[in-house]
Amino acid sequence: MDIGNGPEGSATGGIAADRLRSIIERVERLEEERKALGSDIRDIFAEAKSAGFDVKVVKQIIKLRKQEPAEVEEQETLLDIYRRALGM
Incomplete structure (x- = not known):
């Protein structure tokens, strides 16, 4: 070569x-x-x-802003379902 x-x-x-x-x-x-x-x-x-400001939360917001809105909504829905299943 x-x-x-x-x-x-x-x-x-x-x-x-x-x-x-x-x-x-x-x-x-x-x-x-x-x-x-x-x-x-x-x-x-x-x-x-x-x-x-809580830096950990700021980093989470930055991560969420990179995602598609439908993806964020799906994650939030699942999080809510899991919380309710655990009585939270």
Whole structure:
């Protein structure tokens, strides 16, 4: 599988080194961005907590907002049925 010496850069052992380096560096940059975003999200949850919001509930709301309304309704119906079955 020799890629050759085309626009992808010099090939070593069948690997286009410039292309490989580019792919690795792009993934590394995205991982750094993800790390920064995770830190930003933690900061926002800390802000919510300091404002008196229950972070666990806020996370549940975020999860629900990602779902389809029919899916949420079905889960809530089942939750209600299960609660009643347990006398809650």
